[in-house]
Amino acid sequence: MAHTASRTASGSGRSSLYQEITDKIIAELEGGCVPWVQPWGTTAKASLALPRNAATGRHYSGINILILWDAVVRRGFTTQSWLTFRQALGLGGHVRKGETGTTVVFADRFVPPDERRRAERDGDEPEAVHFLKRFTVFNVAQCDGLPDDIAPTPVPVADAVALPEVKALIEASGADFRIGGERAFYVPAADFVQVPRPEAFFEPINFYRTALHELGHWSGHPSRLDRDQSGGFGSKPYAQEELVAEMTAAFACASLGIVPTVRHADYIASWLAVLREDNRAIFRAASAASKAADFLLAFRSAAGTAAGTEPGNRAAA
Numbered sequence: 001m002a003h004t005a006s007r008t009a010s011g012s013g014r015s016s017l018y019q020e021i022t023d024k025i026i027a028e029l030e031g032g033c034v035p036w037v038q039p040w041g042t043t044a045k046a047s048l049a050l051p052r053n054a055a056t057g058r059h060y061s062g063i064n065i066l067i068l069w070d071a072v073v074r075r076g077f078t079t080q081s082w083l084t085f086r087q088a089l090g091l092g093g094h095v096r097k098g099e100t101g102t103t104v105v106f107a108d109r110f111v112p113p114d115e116r117r118r119a120e121r122d123g124d125e126p127e128a129v130h131f132l133k134r135f136t137v138f139n140v141a142q143c144d145g146l147p148d149d150i151a152p153t154p155v156p157v158a159d160a161v162a163l164p165e166v167k168a169l170i171e172a173s174g175a176d177f178r179i180g181g182e183r184a185f186y187v188p189a190a191d192f193v194q195v196p197r198p199e200a201f202f203e204p205i206n207f208y209r210t211a212l213h214e215l216g217h218w219s220g221h222p223s224r225l226d227r228d229q230s231g232g233f234g235s236k237p238y239a240q241e242e243l244v245a246e247m248t249a250a251f252a253c254a255s256l257g258i259v260p261t262v263r264h265a266d267y268i269a270s271w272l273a274v275l276r277e278d279n280r281a282i283f284r285a286a287s288a289a290s291k292a293a294d295f296l297l298a299f300r301s302a303a304g305t306a307a308g309t310e311p312g313n314r315a316a317a
Helices: 011-030 063-074 085-090 113-122 159-173 204-218 236-256 265-277 281-297 299-303
Strands: 081-083 102-110 129-139 177-179 185-187 192-195
Touching: 011 063, 011 129, 011 265, 011 281, 063 102, 063 129, 063 281, 081 085, 085 129, 159 204, 159 236, 159 281, 159 299, 185 204, 192 204, 204 236, 204 281, 236 265, 236 281, 265 281, 281 299
Parallel strands: 177 192
Antiparallel strands: 081 129, 102 129, 185 192
């Protein structure tokens, strides 16, 4: 995309941007609002979907999903589609005068010339400097003159359609997926998921929400996405992995037309502790969750569209 970006290459600039976004998410969690679970179908005016760029068709990922979902709900937008100012012009439309954009971010890195020369002199690898780019985007609802088909409204997916698709995804994944018992969990050491029988849930859809959460953990096995799952119950690594699994399930649910829910609301205190200590933790968790959701959703192709944690066991639920 052709954007004008402001590089926050200085340490203070990067830190302030990370902190700005982290502070907002902390405030939402403290207020009882979980950023990856929005009131789709109730107070939200837009249909459930992952936010997408209306010009390229690409979905936003990572922390930008949380940023844009929040903007859609808080500002009452009617669509999940976004454009930069220039993209709106390129499509024959324009952003309405007086409209305020939403800031999204892109993480990148570069090697300073001095560091490159040092590495050449010392014969080792240069160390890259991480930085963030800010982009301003506007919801399609803030624009006029765009083609009528630029932001089609997603058609709500009925449970009768969504449930068979998730079931087929689970089967296509090849995961060791066991049904039974009273708790849902994933055991990294034995690499299996266990979820109670569907009738144990108040609604059948909750079985599949829970399954996607546990498959989120399953995706982090060393043979797959290789995340750190070594933390014991109550530890910071454990809380970080729970953040990843919660968001993985939310992102996957949104892609499948299933309204996300929070599986472990009682973990909010531990998530807050992680975020307060490290202002990049939510960025890492959201990025890992996007990768995990994409990993799981790829099994839809194999399936065909028709078609935990155990505390003390170093597992994640």
